[in-house]
Amino acid sequence: xxxxxxxxxxxxxxxxxxxxxxxxxxxxxxxxxxxxxxxxxxxxxxxxxxxxxxxxxxxxxxxxxxxxxxxxxxxxxxxxxxxxxxxxxxxxxxxxxxxxxxxxxxxxxxx
Amino acid sequence: xxxxxxxxxxxxxxxxxxxxxxxxxxxxxxxxxxxxxxxxxxxxxxxxxxxxxxxxxxxxxxxxxxxxxxxxxxxxxxxxxxxxxxxxxxxxxxxxxxxxxxxxxxxxxxxxx
Numbered sequence: 001x002x003x004x005x006x007x008x009x010x011x012x013x014x015x016x017x018x019x020x021x022x023x024x025x026x027x028x029x030x031x032x033x034x035x036x037x038x039x040x041x042x043x044x045x046x047x048x049x050x051x052x053x054x055x056x057x058x059x060x061x062x063x064x065x066x067x068x069x070x071x072x073x074x075x076x077x078x079x080x081x082x083x084x085x086x087x088x089x090x091x092x093x094x095x096x097x098x099x100x101x102x103x104x105x106x107x108x109x110x111x
Numbered sequence: 112x113x114x115x116x117x118x119x120x121x122x123x124x125x126x127x128x129x130x131x132x133x134x135x136x137x138x139x140x141x142x143x144x145x146x147x148x149x150x151x152x153x154x155x156x157x158x159x160x161x162x163x164x165x166x167x168x169x170x171x172x173x174x175x176x177x178x179x180x181x182x183x184x185x186x187x188x189x190x191x192x193x194x195x196x197x198x199x200x201x202x203x204x205x206x207x208x209x210x211x212x213x214x215x216x217x218x219x220x221x222x223x224x
Binding site: 031032033035043044045047050052091095096097098099100101102103104 | 142144146153154156159161166167200202204206209210211212213214215217218
């Protein structure tokens, strides 16, 4: 069965600095998708970034980028120039047909 | 498109009562997911549908829980009878295809007293 592990329950970052959130997953499949979702206090689940497993190039979306290591089954999220609005729970997710989530990392941004 | 629409946003009910949560997926999406979120257990996948057919319901915690998708634009999650431990936020999400991202509704906060 697929599992997604986020080993950092909480992280903090100074405003304007860079932070990296970790995620590992377990699968026997070769074709799948990986996502990072953000959940602010409003509880809305917001897609941050996606990565197709068949693509070697790491995905980027403005200040957000990933480090995808397929062999190591690792999928970390880097947030550059952190802003107060980045404070939220961040969930790593694996999708093939089903969609599995990690336990989340609570990110605090310090002014 | 209005996105995934869930109703109600909040529900407070007494133990033993039947609760029905509703979801309207994004038009054209053929996958629909139901999740439960709690502090203790995080985001748990309860069941998902493909083309209105339940594919995997192994996450449904007990027989008290049931889900239906009578057509492509509507799904329900029913709890009968409800118990205090069912208190959680329930999310519905839909995706265009198996390997596309899922879009979430606003969630229903259920409180069973």
